[in-house]
Amino acid sequence: MAETTADEVPQLQERPKRIDARRNKQSLLDAAAAVFTKSGVDAPVREIAAKAGVGMGTIYRHFPTRSDLVVAVYRHQVEACAEAGPRLLRESDTPEAALRAWVALFVNFLVTKHGLASALHGDNAGSDALHAYFVDRLVPACEALLHAALAQSQNSSTINAYSVLKGIGNLCVGAATDPNYDADRLVQNLISGVLLQTSP
């Protein structure tokens, strides 16, 4: 639940944060995690601050933007997803199976976190921390899997891993709240189509 200890432990030439600051940051992370799972990622910042027993100023000092808080809350799961890529590639029967398993993992992650997929769009002039973090960590993982799967089927087409990843994320939008919408199936269909495509 805690963030990397990078900013909680004294760096060279830096004093440690005050203990109430560290305590509040942790309360905020816990409260945010709870509120996000209950009311979705779009829950008001005030609600999180209230649940953590903290003022508005405090939340914005620790997390300069709403997006940063979301990143901090889901950092571990995103990291786990990124690290699952190479592992699946090693342990699966075929590269395509590895890709499909990884994608299912990613989809499950997005769908169970209500509103995360919608929040992923880099609305704010491309400087959206959430979007940037997902891209940074997951595009390389996705790319490796895609290349391996394409090589397996001797498909020499060029793929844009970023594009595919964003497509998967987009397909997950609204999946949790719409019982008639089957994101899982569509994503697997999309993968089929991507692997099938001929080089341009």
Next chain:
Amino acid sequence: MAETTADEVPQLQERPKRIDARRNKQSLLDAAAAVFTKSGVDAPVREIAAKAGVGMGTIYRHFPTRSDLVVAVYRHQVEACAEAGPRLLRESDTPEAALRAWVALFVNFLVTKHGLASALHGDNAGSDALHAYFVDRLVPACEALLHAALAQSQNSSTINAYSVLKGIGNLCVGAATDPNYDADRLVQNLISGVLLQTSP
């Protein structure tokens, strides 16, 4: 540009709207169309009212919700898209070609209207006029094309046309503002995957 004349012409037992009311409604539709293409579908309501030279009350009397205004502005193009379905099915070489052409049409429509795809998510407890209208008009068209294409390839799998249509719409989110994201290609890949899938 004008709406259907349904509510501008006197119905039985109904008096015609006042002429300033009709004039303002038209001004609003024109202003909204202009603002939407300039600033995207998410443009503030105040901006549209200002451009039309009209107050806040007026805009909400004619269009009870932001969503209704968007529907009114794009009604003709959605209608055209719906009607293109049967026509393409008649004039194309194969049902699959018709489906792909229709999907390309739909994608082009969504992508050129900045923000329309994002606005399509039924946020407001399912009572979103925009979402409902799109579903009403386009799901049947999409369904006919899908069935025809599946029959062609002797694929007996069941498809959920609503799911596929929503998936296509989702894939278009952010397509206009992200040069690295190729929605067109992904959508065609998705169609490939959907047509390829085996019955469950």
Next chain:
DNA sequence: TGTTTTCCGGAACGCTGTTCCGTATAGTTC
């Protein structure tokens, strides 16, 4: 304990979509 540095709380700001109501005006009747 006294001083300094850091951090906190919550009111306030600017931006949304939407509602409300006193006022203006088109349509109707004389």
Next chain:
DNA sequence: GAACTATACGGAACAGCGTTCCGGAAAACA
């Protein structure tokens, strides 16, 4: 043309959002 009524208008006001600001509290240090 004047008087009257139903209809529509304008824009201030409301609620809710993310974010900023700053006087005051509290931790760390001497």
